[in-house]
Amino acid sequence: MSHIASRLSAVKPSASMAVSQAAKDLAATGIDVIDLGLGEPDFPAPAHITEAAFEAARKERMLYTASLGTPDLRKAIAGKLKRENDLDYAIDEIAVANGAKQIIFNALMATIEEGDEAILPAPYFVSYPEMVKLFGGVPVTPACPAENGFRLTPEVLEASITDKTRWLFLNMPGNPSGAVYSEAQLNALGAVLAKHPRIMVLSDEIYEHIIFDGRTFVSFGAACPELRDRTLIVNGMSKAYAMTGWRVGYAAGPRNLIKAMATIQSQSCTSVSAPAQIAATAALEGSQDDVAEFCTAFERRRNLVVEGIAKINALRLDPPEGAFYAYIGCAALIGATTPSGQTLVDDVAVTKYLLEEGHVAAVPGSAYGLSPFFRISTATSEEVLAEAVKRIGAAVGKLEN
Structure with missing residues (x-):
């Protein structure tokens, strides 16, 4: 067996990557999962950027x-x-x-x-x-x-x-x-x-x-x-x-x-x-027009998620001032009971429940050092975000306090 350096014993793998993998594993069973674990824009890179690299690689060593x-x-x-x-x-x-x-x-x-x-x-x-x-x-x-x-x-x-x-x-x-x-x-x-x-x-x-x-x-x-x-x-x-x-x-x-x-x-x-x-x-x-357009789209998505989460009484989300995430407070869910009889003891349990019951992948706040919260990425389409918020609301609605 290979020896692994002791310095790695205190280091954990990326939580957001782990959540994304869990979403992929569930999706592989045929379930429609919305993966909001990774922060990755869904836009293609602006065309003039990829063209510059392509042309240079074609013409030069x-x-x-x-x-x-x-x-x-x-x-x-x-x-x-x-x-x-x-x-x-x-x-x-x-x-x-x-x-x-x-x-x-x-x-x-x-x-x-x-x-x-x-x-x-x-x-x-x-x-x-x-x-x-x-x-x-x-x-x-x-x-x-x-x-x-x-x-x-x-x-x-x-x-x-x-x-x-x-x-x-x-x-x-x-x-x-x-x-x-x-x-x-x-x-x-x-x-x-x-x-x-x-x-x-x-x-x-x-x-x-x-x-x-x-x-x-x-x-x-x-x-x-x-x-x-x-x-x-x-x-x-x-x-x-x-x-x-x-x-x-x-x-x-x-x-x-x-x-x-x-x-x-x-x-x-x-x-x-x-x-x-x-x-x-x-x-x-080059042109920065796409950067501004991306920001405008991210702000629309932020607004959609803020408005949707506001309708779910047990959750709290102050409007994020930038980036493309929603860090959603879920203190009111701690101690709640799931339809299968499980108690949500922390935000890790909350995100596990949202994935299994709502088929929405989110990252627990404990990964970011502040609980009880969960993070979803808003770097995807408005249609997908609207469906994700709907699923989160339905899953929360099934809990008993």
Whole structure:
């Protein structure tokens, strides 16, 4: 039997991927399942992006690229950061990797020592704590309840800091909550961080273009320029451009950190594939009309789900401010009895019931560090979402308290 490294003993597989697999397994038995477990836009990538990669691959040899990414792509990223976020970064302060997750993985590998702590405001993206633990770090997960808009407050941040704190992660708009921070709210967090010079900030901004109700996105880097030398801005192509399978993420940050991340990448995957980098360059430098159209569609879908869930008395959903998820409160369902006589003891049991009875796959809030909730992705058609909400309502209606 193969020996598996002990460092993996504390790391769990992705909960959203596990839910999606459970949905596929049930569907394989012939049951019509609506899988709302994964956050993946249902739109095709804009045509000019795929055409750019196709034409380049047809005409040129696709060779190794620099580990940090092609100069053309890093110039395009620098241009985007200046144009959209008012941030100035040179190309040697920019790294490209196989998705934003690999960016985060590389950054943590480059910085985390055994016992270092990372503050991950809950609810958090499922992979954050697992990556921290993989490198011997300790996730610190302060609760950021719905009453606070799922946002980290300065007081909670200050109370979470110890002499071992190495990172603060911010995700805005947030997965799973959709929470967005204003400039004033970021300034208040920055004032706390200014007193703790050892702490670095990872600002995951991959949903920045999916933002609702006329809000304006503010990058942490723009709100707190005084923390530039310890801020890593993380972004990527997957969500805004519907390019999940292309696997292109990027970061902008301090040169020494970017250089360390490049070393890791050079000794692991070498680089992102050349055609994918060409596609990403075309995305950033070409028309942004599709990005705006996608956002408009996501907002319509958000509205449909909010209105539908509001009619289910036992559930709670405050309108998400961005991203394409609904993080639905289900506290009133805990303790309820299913038609088969089972008691719903937690949100894991709730999602199991919704899959088995309603044939809707959702991810339990425990995967994101804040219960009792469940997350559904709204990155699918209005027709599918309407049917999913109908099924959820019917399943809830069969419970007895």
